[in-house]
Amino acid sequence: MRFPPWLPALLGFLTAVGPISTDMYLPAFPAIEASLGGHPGTAQITLAAWFLGLAFGQITQGTLSDRFGRRGPLILGTAIYTVASAGCALAPDLLTLSLMRMLAAFGGSASMVIPRAIVRDLADGHAAARMMSRLMLVMGVAPILAPTLGGFVMDHADWHAIFWIAAAYGGICGVVVWRVLPETLPEVHRVQLGPAAQLSRYSGIIRERGFITHALIGGLALFGLFAYLGGAPDVFIAQYHLSPATFGMMFGLAAFGFIVASQINPKLVQRFGPSRVMRSAVAVYAVATLFLVVVAFIGTSHWYLIALPILVSMISMGFTTPNATVGALSRHAAHAGSASALMGTIQFCLGAASGLLVGIASDGTARPMGILMLLGALGAAAADLCRPKLK
Numbered sequence: 001m002r003f004p005p006w007l008p009a010l011l012g013f014l015t016a017v018g019p020i021s022t023d024m025y026l027p028a029f030p031a032i033e034a035s036l037g038g039h040p041g042t043a044q045i046t047l048a049a050w051f052l053g054l055a056f057g058q059i060t061q062g063t064l065s066d067r068f069g070r071r072g073p074l075i076l077g078t079a080i081y082t083v084a085s086a087g088c089a090l091a092p093d094l095l096t097l098s099l100m101r102m103l104a105a106f107g108g109s110a111s112m113v114i115p116r117a118i119v120r121d122l123a124d125g126h127a128a129a130r131m132m133s134r135l136m137l138v139m140g141v142a143p144i145l146a147p148t149l150g151g152f153v154m155d156h157a158d159w160h161a162i163f164w165i166a167a168a169y170g171g172i173c174g175v176v177v178w179r180v181l182p183e184t185l186p187e188v189h190r191v192q193l194g195p196a197a198q199l200s201r202y203s204g205i206i207r208e209r210g211f212i213t214h215a216l217i218g219g220l221a222l223f224g225l226f227a228y229l230g231g232a233p234d235v236f237i238a239q240y241h242l243s244p245a246t247f248g249m250m251f252g253l254a255a256f257g258f259i260v261a262s263q264i265n266p267k268l269v270q271r272f273g274p275s276r277v278m279r280s281a282v283a284v285y286a287v288a289t290l291f292l293v294v295v296a297f298i299g300t301s302h303w304y305l306i307a308l309p310i311l312v313s314m315i316s317m318g319f320t321t322p323n324a325t326v327g328a329l330s331r332h333a334a335h336a337g338s339a340s341a342l343m344g345t346i347q348f349c350l351g352a353a354s355g356l357l358v359g360i361a362s363d364g365t366a367r368p369m370g371i372l373m374l375l376g377a378l379g380a381a382a383a384d385l386c387r388p389k390l391k
Helices: 007-013 017-023 026-036 043-068 071-089 096-108 110-123 125-139 141-154 157-178 197-205 209-239 244-272 273-300 304-331 333-360 367-386
Strands: none
Touching: 007 157, 017 043, 017 071, 017 096, 017 110, 017 157, 017 209, 026 043, 026 096, 026 110, 026 141, 026 157, 026 209, 026 244, 043 071, 043 096, 043 110, 043 209, 043 304, 043 333, 071 096, 071 110, 071 157, 096 157, 110 333, 141 157, 141 244, 141 333, 197 209, 197 273, 197 333, 197 367, 209 244, 209 273, 209 304, 209 333, 209 367, 244 273, 244 304, 273 304, 273 367, 304 333, 304 367, 333 367
16 A cells, blocks of 8 residues: 655654653642652652553554554544543542543554554555664654653643643644545454454464564663653752753663664664574673673762663564564564454553552662663563564
């Protein structure tokens, strides 16, 4: 199927709901805890609630998109996200904020799972990897700018404004889908399955070795990323006393490394093949996180010695994530929405666990964050050893 050249940019804009909603409020963690009466580490509960909402939302949105097409579920999902983000801005306590974050994630997951299915509707193999990398280029502007924007807002307003901005972004996404996005799943290819049949389909997908190993590679790599997202504000703002704006710029630099790597990825895949590229990236990720743990336990007064291995980890994820996604979906063209949703559910269940663990283990140092990142890297390496080779 031919697609307009601007479509990856549009899909990236939609998918950016995820990093915007995750990253923009990270500099506000200390302020949220102070405003709503939480002790250090409690703001991570709202992040875990977000990941949990994404886990349930993705598996639901994938099923809906396979049954009703891509546009309708996207419009409904962005509407839910917009209303719930406004609810976050009005939340009077951490419990309400966590519940609103979970609801926003449930709706926002449509903008994260369905664009991946649209890519699979249109392309496979190297073509899909190229399109996914182009999507990530646009999507990648969000994690670069979002924490910097969040830091700027914190310097000039308060944390409530961050969620009003998120609500406005959700509203824009809904209008863009309604007015511009083409439908990529014809009615003849839509799946009319009841709950039992859908569960059977998920069971078949998860038993396929290529899917589960690639989904775990991506999910366990993201387990480490989510530990970084949850732990970084307390480490860099509370321990090393970086301003929210400086933290945002540091965070943006790591995201920039991820995006550059994702754009180099197609050229390396063409030359060396996706298997070698992904295996090398996972190995680099493991080495970088091991260095992070060593530095965290030795102790240092220089925050950049913590930030450097994190930057290397983010770069390695830019090579790991696109190839893991393509590898998981490549054998599931007939039900790309369901496969994409199941992969997202696996990843964000791991993310919710990581967010809770880093909050529970928080001790004012980088050690809990570093240990969880290393565990994620080692898990990804183990899954990589078990996977079939990508073509």
